[in-house]
Amino acid sequence: MIIIINYGMGNLRSLANAFQFLGEKVKIIDNPKEIERAQKIVFPGVGHFGEAMRSLKTRKIDGAIQTRIHKGIPFLGICLGLQLLLEESEEAPGVKGFGVFKGKVLKFQKVKIPQIGWNQIKIQRKTKILKGIQDKSFVYFMHSFYVKPSDKKIIVSQTHYGKDFCSTIESENIFGVQFHPEKSGAVGLQILRNFIKL
Amino acid sequence: MLTRRIIPCLDCDLGIKGGRVVKGIKFKKIRYAGLPWELAERYYKEGADEIVFLDITASYEKRATMIEIVEKTCQRVFIPITVGGGIKNIEDAQKLFKAGADKISINTAAIQRPKLVQELSKAFGSQAVVVAIDAKRRYKKGRCWFECSIYGGRKFTGVDAIFWAKKAAKLGAGEILLTSMDRDGTKQGFDLELNKKTSEAISIPVIASGGVGEKRHFLEVFKKTKVNAALAAGTLHFNKISIPELKKYLKSKGINVRV
Numbered sequence: 001m002i003i004i005i006n007y008g009m010g011n012l013r014s015l016a017n018a019f020q021f022l023g024e025k026v027k028i029i030d031n032p033k034e035i036e037r038a039q040k041i042v043f044p045g046v047g048h049f050g051e052a053m054r055s056l057k058t059r060k061i062d063g064a065i066q067t068r069i070h071k072g073i074p075f076l077g078i079c080l081g082l083q084l085l086l087e088e089s090e091e092a093p094g095v096k097g098f099g100v101f102k103g104k105v106l107k108f109q110k111v112k113i114p115q116i117g118w119n120q121i122k123i124q125r126k127t128k129i130l131k132g133i134q135d136k137s138f139v140y141f142m143h144s145f146y147v148k149p150s151d152k153k154i155i156v157s158q159t160h161y162g163k164d165f166c167s168t169i170e171s172e173n174i175f176g177v178q179f180h181p182e183k184s185g186a187v188g189l190q191i192l193r194n195f196i197k198l
Numbered sequence: 199m200l201t202r203r204i205i206p207c208l209d210c211d212l213g214i215k216g217g218r219v220v221k222g223i224k225f226k227k228i229r230y231a232g233l234p235w236e237l238a239e240r241y242y243k244e245g246a247d248e249i250v251f252l253d254i255t256a257s258y259e260k261r262a263t264m265i266e267i268v269e270k271t272c273q274r275v276f277i278p279i280t281v282g283g284g285i286k287n288i289e290d291a292q293k294l295f296k297a298g299a300d301k302i303s304i305n306t307a308a309i310q311r312p313k314l315v316q317e318l319s320k321a322f323g324s325q326a327v328v329v330a331i332d333a334k335r336r337y338k339k340g341r342c343w344f345e346c347s348i349y350g351g352r353k354f355t356g357v358d359a360i361f362w363a364k365k366a367a368k369l370g371a372g373e374i375l376l377t378s379m380d381r382d383g384t385k386q387g388f389d390l391e392l393n394k395k396t397s398e399a400i401s402i403p404v405i406a407s408g409g410v411g412e413k414r415h416f417l418e419v420f421k422k423t424k425v426n427a428a429l430a431a432g433t434l435h436f437n438k439i440s441i442p443e444l445k446k447y448l449k450s451k452g453i454n455v456r457v
Binding site: 011013014017018020021046047112114115116117118119120138140142143160161182183184185188189 | 199200201203242247272273274276277278295296297298299300323324325326372373401402403426427456
């Protein structure tokens with residue numbers, strides 16, 4: 001059973017559909033009690049970094065998420081859900097992210113934003129989350145900001161858009177992808193399948 | 199590097215129970231092509247980069263049928279889905295997003311009330327808002343310009359298409375879906391002048407539409423203009439061109455596509 005966290009940022013239907021298509025049960029949750037019991041969490045999100053943090057606080061689910069991450073259960077951040085794991089973002093100066101990873105979220109410079117469309121992931125090393133995925137596979141992106149973690153070891157794929165940026169991170173139980181696996185065809189489904197199998 | 203996208207467009211007639219994909223010619227004559235969610239799944243499996251559903255009936259009573267189509271499609275199709283036709287406000291859009299749509303496309307309502315573009319992009323993000331423009335060539339003192347039409351090509355507005363594209367981008371549109379009314383259904387190729395001028399005038403992606411009949415038409419529009427994507431309907435529905443074959447061809451000609 002996968003728990004998808006709902007904090008009012010974006011549509012979760014497609015994500016739930018993708019897991020169901022793969023034969024996995026999903027539950028969409030918006031309260032701290034049920035998050036505390038979760039065994040596997042997907043943290044999606046589309047929208048503004050500052051508003052997302054505000055929404056998580058209003059729903060009182062930020063603490064519960066932190067606790068589960070530190071407990072070591074498999075955790076997958078998608079798009080804004082990945083960005084929120086860092087300390088701060090240029091999108092909302094002064095707003096603190098979860099700070100699970102040291103580093104910042106930066107805005108693309110000198111390229112069309114948002115980046116909308118299919119781009120390639122250059123896989124940096126063997127990983128759990130990208131198992132069975134070919135190097136330079138195409139995935140679907142839809143974003144204006146990207147993560148720059150201080151610890152380069154957690155970067156497991158990079159993508160080129162004006163310059164190379166981090167498109168996947170992996171650190172023990174914590175995973176994050178900047179693209180949308182639920183919209184990335186067979187490659188995306190393989191990534192979700194990898195997460196189910198953890 | 200971002201790829202150029204190939205997007206099948208499914209024009210849906212919701213007057214028939216469950217909805218049917220139809221193909222119009224120059225916005226008028228109609229042929230039936232199949233069930234919306236079945237065609238969408240076929241294109242997904244063949245390697246389409248996105249799917250566009252357009253409700254050509256755009257009638258208020260039939261809105262629920264489009265929502266069912268989107269819901270059904272999203273259970274089995276895992277690429278981005280855009281829905282257009284008759285969307286007038288945040289509430290209409292919200293229902294489609296909830297059903298699983300990733301983007302909505304607006305046309306008539308946006309020209310009538312440009313602020314709608316701003317409202318939608320604020321509520322759902324620019325990436326989720328496509329402004330569709332149906333443009334027709336006009337000649338004034340030997341000079342060509344492009345006029346926007348609304349209500350599925352039934353009414354003309356006097357608005358210049360490129361001017362409107364620029365304004366829509368400023369208001370927060372994430373993409374422009376640009377259809378040439380002169381070329382639609384003719385299989386003579388995209389209107390290169392329209393697509394070139396528009397894609398050079400704005401910094402947001404342009405989706406070229408109307409007129410494709412051969413593989414080389416896709417190559418032409420990608421080589422000669424800055425459009426990011428090309429839309430096709432009839433040529434794909436009736437098996438004239440298959441997506442895998444088209445993408446292989448484009449790649450061999452040096453166009454960056456997802457294969």
